Every structure is written in structure tokens, then in C-alpha cells.
Amino acid sequence: MDSLQKQDLRRPKIHGAAARTLPYQPPTLASLQRLLWVRRATSLSHINEVWPKLFLGDAYVARDKGKLAQLGITHVVNVAAGKFQVDTGAKFYRGMALEYYGIEAEDSPFYDLSVHFLPVARYIKAALSAPHGRVLVHCAMGVSRSATLVLAFLMICENMTLVEAIQTVQAHREICPNSGFLRQLQVLDNQLGQETGRL
Secondary structure: OOOOOHHHHOOOHHHOHHHOOOOOOOOOHHHHHHHHHOOOOOOOOOEEEEEOOEEEEOHHHHOOHHHHHHHOOOEEEEOEOOOOOOOOHHHHOOOOOOEEEEOEOOOOOOOOHHHHHHHHHHHHHHHHHOOOOOEEEEOOOOOOHHHHHHHHHHHHHOOOOHHHHHHHHHOOOOOOOOHHHHHHHHHHHHHHHHHHOOO
16 A cells, blocks of 8 residues: 555645634534445555554454554554454564554444543554554454544544544545444534534
């Protein structure tokens, strides 16, 4: 996979905070689901760079040590950790110069993934701030659990609204967080909106 240029990953200017003239209207669940069904010009891949040095991928690429080394991945966040999911872990990556962060999350609308939003966002931010830091966030398919945490990172650390975060990631990879995760992201969107004064 060709590395994307930084300018390809920047938010379009129309999405910037200065360009917001109307008060921000939090999206409904139905409008978010419609947004996620919009087909983007993305190619199917096991891994995609969705933000500078931040990659979203699936179990296949998480187990491909050669590909991870080729991409210079320094940190792996496995959102499907555990014996019956994507059982990699720190031992799997022994001998590689990368750090591992595992979360045993279920891809269920009833699973509370929101407890991981802030810790993972901080971890990703610190990893991207490190010299040569490059982060892979993955689950089994790279569309629901891992995508949700990447969206939360963009909202928390890059000051994006939920809609902006979805549009940013979807420009590079098709994603589909389950309805429960979307509701959790809506709550985060509202909290951040109140804190920043956009609501």
C-alpha cells in the first residue's frame, strides 16, 4: 500500500471549526447510519491510513508481521483481544520493535466500548507524538470496534464532531460501527460539544 500524503489526510476546509456558521446540530442515529452507507471511493484493503500515521485494519494484517514492519508500525491497539477473537498479544510480537495494547471487546450493541474512549485516545495521541510513531488500530474486520475507537480519538484529540470524524475515516476506509457503538459516540459528541461550546 502506498503511504498517503499528509495533505490527503487533512480535514477538508469546509469542516473546520471556523467554517461552522450554523449552531452544531447533533446527528440522529438514523442520519449517522445513512452517512455510513454512503459509498466512498475507497479500495478494499486489510489496512488503510485514515489519519497521518494512524492505520485502521483487520485481523489479517495484525498477524502479518512483515507488513507491519514494512509500514513501520510502532504501536498496535487490538480491540478484539482474547483467546476466541484475535489472539495476538505482546508475546506474538516478541522480537519486534512495537508496543501492544489489548482490549477484549465484543462487537455487540450492548457492549460498553465507551469506557475505553479516553484511555485509547490518550494512548494513540502519545504514540503518534513519539518519534517515528505509527499506530495500527484493529479488530477482526476493522470496521466496527476499531473504527469506533479511531472515531473517538479524532473527536477527543483532533476536536472533530462525530460527523467530521466519520467523513474523515470514510474517505480512506469503509466503516460500520454497530448501533450501540454509534449511540455511545453520540453521547461523546454531545459531551464534547457542551465542553467546547458548540452546542
